[in-house]
Amino acid sequence: MEKTKVAIVGLGTVGSGVAKLLLDHGDRTARHAGRTLWLEKAVVRNLNKNRVCDLPDGVLTDDLNDVLTDPDIKVVAQLIGGLEPARTVMLQLLDAGKDVVTANKALLAEHGAELFDHARALGRCIAFEAAVAGGVPIITNVSQCLSANQIGSLHGILNGTSNFIVSQMDEQGWSYEAALAEAQRLGFAEANPAMDVDGSDAAQKLAILAHLAFGARIRWSDIPRTGIDSLDLADLRFARELGYRIKLIAHARLVAAGLELSVAPTLIRFGQPLAEVRANYNAISVVGDAVGDLFFHGQGAGQMPTASAVVADMIDTAVGRTPITFRTLELWSKRESNVVIRPDQEMPGRYYMRFQVADRPGVMAKITAILGEEELSIASIIQHEPDPRGCAQSVQLVIMTHEAPEGAAQAAVDRIVKLPVVSGEAVRMRVMEERRSSK
Amino acid sequence: MEKTKVAIVGLGTVGSGVAKLLLDHGDRTARHAGRTLWLEKAVVRNLNKNRVCDLPDGVLTDDLNDVLTDPDIKVVAQLIGGLEPARTVMLQLLDAGKDVVTANKALLAEHGAELFDHARALGRCIAFEAAVAGGVPIITNVSQCLSANQIGSLHGILNGTSNFIVSQMDEQGWSYEAALAEAQRLGFAEANPAMDVDGSDAAQKLAILAHLAFGARIRWSDIPRTGIDSLDLADLRFARELGYRIKLIAHARLVAAGLELSVAPTLIRFGQPLAEVRANYNAISVVGDAVGDLFFHGQGAGQMPTASAVVADMIDTAVGRTPITFRTLELWSKRESNVVIRPDQEMPGRYYMRFQVADRPGVMAKITAILGEEELSIASIIQHEPDPRGCAQSVQLVIMTHEAPEGAAQAAVDRIVKLPVVSGEAVRMRVMEERRSSK
Numbered sequence: 001m002e003k004t005k006v007a008i009v010g011l012g013t014v015g016s017g018v019a020k021l022l023l024d025h026g027d028r029t030a031r032h033a034g035r036t037l038w039l040e041k042a043v044v045r046n047l048n049k050n051r052v053c054d055l056p057d058g059v060l061t062d063d064l065n066d067v068l069t070d071p072d073i074k075v076v077a078q079l080i081g082g083l084e085p086a087r088t089v090m091l092q093l094l095d096a097g098k099d100v101v102t103a104n105k106a107l108l109a110e111h112g113a114e115l116f117d118h119a120r121a122l123g124r125c126i127a128f129e130a131a132v133a134g135g136v137p138i139i140t141n142v143s144q145c146l147s148a149n150q151i152g153s154l155h156g157i158l159n160g161t162s163n164f165i166v167s168q169m170d171e172q173g174w175s176y177e178a179a180l181a182e183a184q185r186l187g188f189a190e191a192n193p194a195m196d197v198d199g200s201d202a203a204q205k206l207a208i209l210a211h212l213a214f215g216a217r218i219r220w221s222d223i224p225r226t227g228i229d230s231l232d233l234a235d236l237r238f239a240r241e242l243g244y245r246i247k248l249i250a251h252a253r254l255v256a257a258g259l260e261l262s263v264a265p266t267l268i269r270f271g272q273p274l275a276e277v278r279a280n281y282n283a284i285s286v287v288g289d290a291v292g293d294l295f296f297h298g299q300g301a302g303q304m305p306t307a308s309a310v311v312a313d314m315i316d317t318a319v320g321r322t323p324i325t326f327r328t329l330e331l332w333s334k335r336e337s338n339v340v341i342r343p344d345q346e347m348p349g350r351y352y353m354r355f356q357v358a359d360r361p362g363v364m365a366k367i368t369a370i371l372g373e374e375e376l377s378i379a380s381i382i383q384h385e386p387d388p389r390g391c392a393q394s395v396q397l398v399i400m401t402h403e404a405p406e407g408a409a410q411a412a413v414d415r416i417v418k419l420p421v422v423s424g425e426a427v428r429m430r431v432m433e434e435r436r437s438s439k
Numbered sequence: 440m441e442k443t444k445v446a447i448v449g450l451g452t453v454g455s456g457v458a459k460l461l462l463d464h465g466d467r468t469a470r471h472a473g474r475t476l477w478l479e480k481a482v483v484r485n486l487n488k489n490r491v492c493d494l495p496d497g498v499l500t501d502d503l504n505d506v507l508t509d510p511d512i513k514v515v516a517q518l519i520g521g522l523e524p525a526r527t528v529m530l531q532l533l534d535a536g537k538d539v540v541t542a543n544k545a546l547l548a549e550h551g552a553e554l555f556d557h558a559r560a561l562g563r564c565i566a567f568e569a570a571v572a573g574g575v576p577i578i579t580n581v582s583q584c585l586s587a588n589q590i591g592s593l594h595g596i597l598n599g600t601s602n603f604i605v606s607q608m609d610e611q612g613w614s615y616e617a618a619l620a621e622a623q624r625l626g627f628a629e630a631n632p633a634m635d636v637d638g639s640d641a642a643q644k645l646a647i648l649a650h651l652a653f654g655a656r657i658r659w660s661d662i663p664r665t666g667i668d669s670l671d672l673a674d675l676r677f678a679r680e681l682g683y684r685i686k687l688i689a690h691a692r693l694v695a696a697g698l699e700l701s702v703a704p705t706l707i708r709f710g711q712p713l714a715e716v717r718a719n720y721n722a723i724s725v726v727g728d729a730v731g732d733l734f735f736h737g738q739g740a741g742q743m744p745t746a747s748a749v750v751a752d753m754i755d756t757a758v759g760r761t762p763i764t765f766r767t768l769e770l771w772s773k774r775e776s777n778v779v780i781r782p783d784q785e786m787p788g789r790y791y792m793r794f795q796v797a798d799r800p801g802v803m804a805k806i807t808a809i810l811g812e813e814e815l816s817i818a819s820i821i822q823h824e825p826d827p828r829g830c831a832q833s834v835q836l837v838i839m840t841h842e843a844p845e846g847a848a849q850a851a852v853d854r855i856v857k858l859p860v861v862s863g864e865a866v867r868m869r870v871m872e873e874r875r876s877s878k
Contacts, residue, residue: 135730144471146747148468295734305730
C-alpha cells in the first residue's frame, strides 16, 4: 500500500490525540485514504517533558529542520497555539514544500490572508477543519457540501466554554463565578478564560465562517461582540419565564443592505435547535436558499474530537482533495470582496430589556412613552410584585420588543436609564429570529 | 474561466431544480468550482410535456445519444427514478466516459455493486450525496469528514414522509389515515406511499449508510424492518406519558458480536435530538470513537434541497474531488466485507410492550411471572383505571423493560398473548438507548 509520510509540530493535547489516531489506528486511515499515513516526526520544544503518548523510536525531535529538510514528509499538522512562533513555523513549512493542516483559529483569523497567499504562491495548501467547532465538520460542509447555495444566514454556538457556563447557570441556578469555577475544574475552561468568555474566540471563528459562507473579509476584532462574563442569573430566569433560553450566539445574516455580524448573548425560544444545545457542545444552524435550514451539533473542542478533524484534514490533503478545494475556493485571496458589512446600528431585531425601576405610579407610563417615541413596539412585559417581606423600593421591569432597528433600541435604553425613576444599568439583549418553518 | 459541460437525464422535480440552479446561479457554482458548469443537454422522454423550467434553445432533447456521443460532456446528473431504465442509462453513460451523479437510492441499494464495479473498471466515478437524506450532506460527512473514526453507531430519521405522518399523529392527535391524507395533500407523500410507510425506503438508505460507515455489504431487503403503517395513536400517547416520542428509526450499531441493523418505530426520550425532529425533516445521529456524537438535521427531500446535493456532487465531480473519493474508498468493491450482521434475535435493547388485558384480579401476576421467567426486568408500567362510564371488560397494560435480548422480549410477548386474560394483538417496540453524555 502507498505510504504518505507525515509529521506533527506541537505535541500538546491535540497533537497527542493526532499521534494516537495515526499510530494506533493506521488501518482506518488506510481504509479511508487508500494509503498509510506514516508518522515520521513529531517536533516538540522540550524533549524531556513527559508525553502522554508513546512514540516509536526516532519520531520525537526538538529540531524543526528534521521535518523541513525531509522531502519525503508531504503533510504536516501544525498544532502550536498562539500567533508566534506558530506563524513563522507555518511559513517555514510552506517554504519547505509541505502542505499544512492546522487547528489554530487565532492564527488564521489574524494572519489568514498572508498565510493563504503564501501557500498559493508556492502551490501548497492549508487545511483547517479543526479551527472552527472542533469535531463538527462545518468547514467542509460550508465550503464544499453547500456550494450550490447562497447562504442566507449562519448562527452558531462556537465556544464550548461559554455554553457550558451558561448551561450550568441556567440549569443549576449557579452564578457566573461558580459555573466558571466548575468549567475550570472539569477542564472545559482555561485558567485564563478571557478570550472564551468575552466573545473573542467565537468572533475569530465567525470571521472564518463568514469568509467561507459569504466571501466576507473582515478582521475578527471588528465584529461587535459581547461575552457572557457579565451575564446575570436574573436574565436567564426572566428569559425562561418568557419561553426562551440565553446562549452566546455568533450571528451572520445576509440582507439587502449587507452582511450583519455579531457575537452576543441572545434569547432563543425553547424548542429551536440552538436553544437545546447543552453543556460544552457546539452547534451551527445554516440556511441556504436551495437546501433550506441545516443544523449541525457536536463536540467543539477536546483532544479526540479535534484530533478527528485534524486527521480527516491530513487524509484529505494526502489524497488530494484539499489541494483542489484550496485552489478552487481562492480563500483569503486578494480578490475584492463584494460583501458590505452592515453597520451594527442598522441591524433590525427583537430585543429583551431589563430595567431596575422605582415601585411607584407613573413609571410604566414614562418608559412606554419613550419606547413609543422611538417606535419600539412591545411584544411582552414582566413586572413581578415586590417581595412583601423585603424593603426594596425598586422592582425589575422586563420588556420584550417586536422587531426594531438596533439604533432605535439603543436610543430608547439610553433615554430610559436617564429617567430619575430608573436606577443602575439596563440590560439589553437580542432575541433570535425563528428558524423558518418547514412548509 | 474554465468551462465543464454537463447534462441532466430526467427533468422531473429534482431535475428541474438542478437545471434551475445551474442556469440561474452559474455565478455561485463558478465561485465554488473555479469553473462554469455549462448545462449542455437535458434529456427527457417526452418533448411535448410542459416544463416548469425554461431551458435555452437546443438544450432539451429526447435522444440520450446527444449526451452519449458528445465527448465534451463530462458530468451527467442521472435523475430517472426506479430501477429501469435508470440502470441501463447509468451503464450507458459510464460506457460513454461520463462521470455520473445520481439521487436514486433504490437503484444503488439494488444494483450498487454492479454499477460501482463497472465505473471502477472504466476509471469513472459515481456520486450519490442526494440518495440519502436529500439536502443533509450525510454521505460526505460519513465517508470523508469522519474518516479518522471507527463509527460505533448511526441512528437516522431517513424517511420524511413517515416522520411527517408520525409527527402529525403525535402533535395533532390524528389517526394514521388522516395524517397520511394530509401528507399527500401537502406533497410530502406519494399517491402510493407503500415504500415510504413500510420502512423500505429507510432500509434502502440505511443499507447505503451502513456500507459507508461500517463497510457492511447487505441487501436492503435483508434488514429487518417495521413501518409506521400499523402505528396506533394509543402508543404515541402512552409513550408521551412515559416521557418518550415514537419515531421511525433506522438503527445501525457495531457491537462485539457484529453489526445490528433495523428499521422500526422506536421510543426516544424527550430532549434527545432525534426525538425533537418534526414535520418532514430528516436527521442522523452518528457516534464516532474520536469525534464523539455528531448530529445532522435538515430537509431530507423536496426539489431544491435534493438539487442542492446533486449540484454539490456535480461540482465535486467536475473539480476532481469525487474521483479521488471514489477511487480511495473502493465502495461496493468485491473486497471481502469483514462485518458480521448480527442476528435480529440477539440484539439487546429496552422494550415497550402494550397488551389488552382483562380487568380482573391476578392478571398482573400472570404477566409479570412470564416476564420474570424470560429474565425481563420491568422499568416502568402503566395501567389506567377503566373509564367508569364505559362497560369495557378490558384495559390497556403498558410495560417498559430494562435492557434484554430481542429474543427474550419476543418470547415473553408470544407467551403473554396466549394467556386467556389477554385479548387481541400485543404491541412491541424498541426504546432507543440514550445518547452518551457529554462528559
